[in-house]
Amino acid sequence: MKRLFILTLVVLMTAGIASFALAAGNGAGITNSPHDFSATIPTLNGEICRICHSPHDHHVTAQNYLEGLLWNHTMSSATYTMYDNTMTGTQFLDGAVDAQPTGTAKMCLACHDGTVAVDSYENHAGGTYVLPTYAEIPGFADGANRDLRGTHPISIVYDDVADGWLKPVTAPMGGSGTIGDVLENNKVQCMSCHDVHDAPIEAISGTPLLRVTDAGSAICLACHVK
Ligand code: HEC
Ligand code: HEC
Numbered sequence: 207m208k209r210l211f212i213l214t215l216v217v218l219m220t221a222g223i224a225s226f227a228l229a230a231g232n233g234a235g236i237t238n239s240p241h242d243f244s245a246t247i248p249t250l251n252g253e254i255c256r257i258c259h260s261p262h263d264h265h266v267t268a269q270n271y272l273e274g275l276l277w278n279h280t281m282s283s284a285t286y287t288m289y290d291n292t293m294t295g296t297q298f299l300d301g302a303v304d305a306q307p308t309g310t311a312k313m314c315l316a317c318h319d320g321t322v323a324v325d326s327y328e329n330h331a332g333g334t335y336v337l338p339t340y341a342e343i344p345g346f347a348d349g350a351n352r353d354l355r356g357t358h359p360i361s362i363v364y365d366d367v368a369d370g371w372l373k374p375v376t377a378p379m380g381g382s383g384t385i386g387d388v389l390e391n392n393k394v395q396c397m398s399c400h401d402v403h404d405a406p407i408e409a410i411s412g413t414p415l416l417r418v419t420d421a422g423s424a425i426c427l428a429c430h431v432k
């Protein structure tokens with residue numbers, strides 16, 4: 207009986223530690239999600255959206271809004287080594303890969319490549335809130351470049367005609383609709399797999415903001431016929 211109690215305690219403690227180390231999305235919306243910094247970044251004055259979007263440009267020095275989506279966060283000036291056909295072991299990608307990350311992947315990398323402070327937005331230089339190491343994508347450098355070869359291909363055309371092992375773009379993508387709905391200009395980006403807002407229906411609770419659960423690798427099987 208006592209042993210069972212201790213075992214239960216250990217299991218509970220391990221579960222507690224695991225959820226502390228890796229903040230998981232709750233699929234209940236951005237409030238209290240890993241991307242809600244309203245309580246942790248004082249300059250936000252309790253706002254949630256402002257660190258990423260602002261309704262007006264407020265005459266800040268950098269025209270981050272040129273990225274689209276009323277973007278308000280400082281962009282990264284890093285260069286990246288892309289996952290592409292030059293890599294040994296790559297099974298010759300069918301989709302064309304952009305020379306550098308494009309579209310909203312650049313917005314994710316503005317925080318996730320670890321070169322820009324998370325609290326650097328609008329007219330705030332930031333520097334107090336540093337990205338936790340677990341969330342740094344990519345985790346390696348290739349000389350002066352950030353090395354995206356260890357990250358699933360991004361900024362790549364979803365070419366299900368040339369690659370018969372990709373599902374058609376009309377195939378379902380969890381609560382987000384179809385594969386076509388999570389592509390940008392027909393390209394796979396970070397947002398194809400992740401829902402940055404942890405929105406209800408779209409994001410799966412208990413996962414890192416995934417659009418389809420990783421249980422049984424369902425997220426991978428959503429696109430790949432394997
Ligand atoms: C304003 C900075 C910022 C931007 C922009 C941003 N993130 Fe994050 N993200 C973070 C920080 C900081 C964390 C870690 C939060 C924590 O652990 O408390 C995080 C955590 C995550 C996690 C892990 C969440 C979990 O449940 O474990 C994922 C996945 C993620 N971000 C994906 C993205 C994607 C995809 C984009 C672009 C569509 C993006 N992020 C844009 C700052 C940002
Ligand atoms: C951590 C950064 C971050 C925060 C905080 C954030 N967004 Fe976003 N938002 C993004 C990124 C990156 C995209 C583009 C990728 C995508 O559409 O998934 C985006 C896209 C959007 C879009 C256009 C696409 C769509 O889903 O309709 C809207 C509208 C939007 N956000 C509104 C909001 C609002 C409102 C809030 C606050 C309640 C908010 N966002 C908070 C990063 C953020």
Ligand code: HEC
Nearest residue numbers: 311314315318340341342343358360395396399414420425
């Ligand atoms: C093909 C789908 C896919 C794409 C594209 C993708 N991710 Fe992920 N990501 C995942 C999965 C699945 C996990 C959870 C498993 C893991 O951690 O390896 C994850 C985990 C994460 C985490 C949590 C930390 C970690 O390493 O576990 C962060 C942060 C993250 N992704 C950010 C990004 C960013 C930023 C991009 C774009 C540069 C991106 N992801 C592109 C599928 C994807």
Ligand code: HEC
Nearest residue numbers: 296297298299300301359363364369394398425426428429
């Ligand atoms: C949104 C659709 C989508 C999802 C989800 C997805 N992939 Fe992919 N994946 C692609 C596309 C598109 C390519 C590029 C295929 C090509 O052009 O040959 C690719 C390429 C790859 C490659 C490289 C193949 C090569 O030739 O080098 C691997 C490995 C891979 N994916 C594994 C995964 C795994 C593992 C997961 C789940 C964590 C996953 N993918 C989820 C769309 C997706």
